[in-house]
Amino acid sequence: MDTTEHSEHSEASSADQHTDHLVYAMPPKKSAYRRWYGAQHPNVQMVLSQLWMPVFMLIMFILCYVAPFQHAAPRDAPIGVVGTVEETRTLQAAADQGEPGAIAFENLPDYATATRQVSDGDLAAAYDVDSHTLITASALQAQAANIIPKIVTPVLPALGQDETPTVDDLAPLPAHDIGMTPMYLMIAWCISGYLAAMFVGLMGGPLGRRVRFSIIACTAVLLSLLSALLIDPILGAITGHFWALWGLGFIWAFAIGAAVNGVSYFVGRFVAVPAMLMCIFLSMPA
Structure with missing residues (x-):
C-alpha cells in the first residue's frame, strides 16, 4: 500500500469514527402559533411584537388607578389643632368614633406654626379653636382642601362648635380652576x-x-x-x-x-x- 492509499484509508477511518458519535434528531416541531406568525408579512410581525406595550399599559392602569381609587378615602390625614392638648384629644376621640383611621390630629402651639406647616405641605389642614378657622391650601392639595372640611366639620361639635368654620385658604387656586x-x-x-x-x-x-x-x-x-x-x-x-x-x-x-x-x-x-x-x-x- 503506497503512501497515498494509506492516507486515504486513515482519513476514511477517522471520518467513520466521527460519524459513529453523531446523533441525528428531528428539528423541534413548531407550534401552530409560530407557524402562523412566521407566515405573516415582516411588518405585521414587527407590529405584533410591540403589542406587549398596550397589554402592559392596560394591566398597570387598572392595577394602579382603578384598584386604589375605587376605595379612595382619607387615611391618617394629618390635621393640626391650635388649642390645648385636651381639645386635640377630644377631637381625635370624636374622629375615631365617626371614621376610625381617617384623621390624625396633632397639637400646635400657635396660628403661625399652623399656617407654616400647611403651606409646606406637612399638614393637610389645621384648625384654630379660638377663631373657629380651618386653614387650608387649595393650590397645594386641591383634593384635600375639598375633602378635609367635610370630615373635620362633623367632629367640631365635640368642642361645642355647631357652626361651619371660617376657611382661611393660604394658597387659593386660580379662578375657575378645580385643581x-x-x-x-x-x-x-x-x-x-x-x-x-x-x-x-x-x-x-x-x-x-x-x-x-x-x-x-x-x-x-x-x-x-x-x-x-x-x-x-x-x-x-x-x-x-x-x-x-x-x-x-x-x-x-x-x-x-x-x-x-x-x-x-x-x-x-x-x-x-x-x-x-x-x-x-x-x-x-x-
Missing part, C-alpha cells in the same frame, strides 16, 4: 422628561454621557418653555408666574429625564418598562 391645571401641568412635565430620556436609552446606546445629558437638558429647557408660554400668556390658566413655571418645569423634566437615563444604563433598550412604571403608573397615583 386640575397644576396636576396636569406636572404630568406634562413628567411625561416630556421621561419620553426624552426613554428615546435616548432606546436609540442612543453608543452615545456618551455628555451627549445624553445635553439632549435631555435641551429638551427639558425647550418643552418647559413651551408649557410656560401655553399656560401663562396664551391660555391664562396660571397668570403672573411665567418664569417660575419655566424654571420649575425645567427642573422637574430634567430630574425625571436624568433618573430614567440612569436606569437605561442597566436595562438598555428595555428602558420603556421601568420608565413607565416610575413616571406613569406609580408617581401619578401617589
